[in-house]
Amino acid sequence: MVFKHPVLIFITEKDGNYFAYVQTFNSCNLSKYTLLSGQKEKSVMQSFTASVDRKFISLKSLNSDGGIYETLIPTYPSDPDRNKMVVKSLLLKAVVSGNARNGVAVSILDQNHIAVLGTPLPASKECLSIWNIRFQTLQASKQLPQGTSGQLWYYAENLFMLHGKFLTVIPYKCEVSSLAGALGKLKHTQDPGAHTVPHFVNWDTSHGCGLGSQNSEQSRRILRTRKVEVSVQPEVLTSKQLLSAIKNDSEKHIEVELRKFLAIKRTSDFHTIIEDIVTGLLGRCKIEPSFYPRNCLMQVIQTCVLSYSLCPELVEVALEKADVQMLQLCLQQFPDIPESVTCACLKIFLSIGDDSLQETDINTESVCNYSDTVQDEKMEEQIIQNGFNPEEDNCNNCDKELNEKSQDTAEETTSCPVTPKRAALLNAILHSAYSEIFLLPHLKDIPAQHLMLFLQYLYFLYLKCSQNATMTLPGIHPPTLNQIMDWICLLLDANFTVVVMIPEAKRLLINLYKFVKSQISVYSELNKIEVSFRELQKLNQEKNNRELYSIEVLELF
Known part of the structure; x- marks a missing residue:
């Protein structure tokens, strides 16, 4: 929901290419996005989830290579009718086994935590894992020996999934994301009056899980709190801050901040800012040979405000790296190569x-x-096409x-x-x-x-x-x-x-x-027929218009 209006997100696949569609019902706009992978390896998308705020749709997918990828899509695109391209960036690497084909799922818990369902190793059993995507650390894990169906939901601080023949409910509350919490060095205090909640819930007596009428007020408070948290807008760097980050920060941080910056409404000096961003990225590439922010460069190319004359070094770098994906994008976007x-x-x-x-x-x-x-079937009669x-x-x-x-x-x-x-x-x-x-x-x-x-x-x-x-x-x-x-x-x-x-x-x-x-x-032969029709047209014009009825037979050999 965005401003109390529903947003429908669905993904299609064709010939190994993935496309995301965003349907907003308040304006009845359907936007299409081509999901480009920033990695060289091609992988299959097995599960995806999304969270929405006022400006961005954060699309997180679990691929067959076992990694979690994120794609930021603007909630209100500047040009809804145009097929746009967005780049997927790697959030977590190898969280599940690449051989896993069934029983995998991903769900967003909050801005910094996700839950992953799958086998962490090829020979291991299915497992539910909680990951901190900010610090890329494993927060909690639970084995599921009876197997799952690959379905996972998170609602009101409870994880729901099918485990064997039962619907399993696991209460989990995300802590404040910090380095100490990610490393497990926070001191946890337990309320003496608290009681342990069973994983297999009896729906008739499940008041302790927030599912009964006694805790309905508490559930409403939790929902209100979560709505307030979702509505908080992420901080977007200014152009000067972004240029400063390009000089010093890591490639991953630059990519995330650049996606946020490009998703906001464009200003009158947008062309100049994009040119400065490209100059900064390419300048650092020359200074640091190991620095190659291909995802950032592809995002900038897709803004459709660049040309070869503005940034010739961009194509030179792509030629030097033999980056055919970026070269294809440059040929499609730059009119003056x-x-x-x-x-x-x-x-x-x-x-x-x-x-x-x-x-x-x-x-x-x-x-x-x-x-x-070219010849689909061998016909008895010869056909000339x-x-x-x-x-x-x-x-x-x-x-x-x-x-x-x-x-x-x-x-x-x-x-x-x-x-x-x-x-x-x-x-x-x-x-x-x-x-x-x-x-x-x-x-x-x-x-x-x-x-x-x-x-x-x-x-x-x-x-x-x-x-x-x-x-x-x-x-x-x-x-x-x-x-x-x-x-x-x-x-x-x-x-x-x-x-x-x-x-x-x-x-x-x-x-x-x-x-x-x-x-x-x-x-x-077509030219001869055209000349014949012209002559017939002239004869028609010369005929007496007073004739009411006539029959003509035209034979063409």
Whole structure:
């Protein structure tokens, strides 16, 4: 609840990418956020919980790598209709076993404490753990030998969970978060009149747990107290304080304070402040080689107020670190990236190994499902799509050997030559702006094997475009046919001598030639039809308008 209005938060997953949706019912706004992982390793989200205050939604998730991640989402976004990207940061590492698949859950107790349900070690039993996320210490732990169902709730200072066949209630009150309390050095005093509460509660006689009518007033007092605590706004640093923190504080502290700062309402000098923040972060990177705040830099890029001309060092650092996730984000957000930098990004995208890409969190929205083949079914009757027949030989001078292997060529084009993550990176290159005269010299330095891989991917996209009448690809912001054709021409113009000398490129060049020739034939016939319709339109205009009825038969051969 925010200002007594309900807020609904739900998460979806598609192709390994996670999206958070925030629905506010007072304004009926639905905001979408792409959850980017700040870690290189890709993990599956198994459980999540959220707490809401006046400015932020703190989304905490338990992933398959056993870590707890936090994402700060503004309660009232500046642009609700736009799909925004937010970065997940690691709060706690390896709180549960990475092999655990069932019985895991996470619940927020207060601003500094969370409860985690799961197995801490691969061979251990399920356990309920209370963690202090401020000091990253384990506060309490309880084994659950009868197992759980992976459901955990916290209400009125009581933890509720299913343990075996029973609903177990464990009272737990969070202490004030301090270093002494986190290290267990506080002296605990117990009231002589206090009594121990059983873990398995009898609902008929459970007055001692705050569930009966005798303690209803106390429960209301607890609820009022918790509401007051939730409504307290977190302290947000000013721009000067944030710049000072960037020079001295830890990377984790800078990341948290930067997220809070970016979530508040923007002022008139927001562009200047963001430029100063980037300058401060990159300046410290040069002084301290071990300091690389990639999460902070990605948050700043997503503000959409930067450009390459304002911070060229940012892309240089990403190129130096071979950070393909940040390079993809820069290509999507910066409208003025020079052609030399675009080509440098292309070389990294083509040369990076598949193993490294598998561990990197990359936005693959522009890549559709390429599992469908170019020829889905072998029809008895031959179908020509957009005037192109892959089995038809339009090149009279082709070698007989290549003609005999035409079916092998069709089979090679049925699957995408690159992985979806590499395809998403290459699509970012296709969408980038360029000037041909400045780009061509830099394309000549691409190695031959990488050049062939890019050409094969472009040819594959061309075949996918030819499958439907609209000549477009499915997906969100996919490459257009003009972009695909332009890049094929650019690569061939810059490296035609090299491509001709590569034996593997011979079949690809012949296929491109046949495809272009068939398209020229199609456009020629379409041009004839267009001229015929124009002549018919002129004849219609010359007819006598007094005619009331007429029948016309039009035959096109």
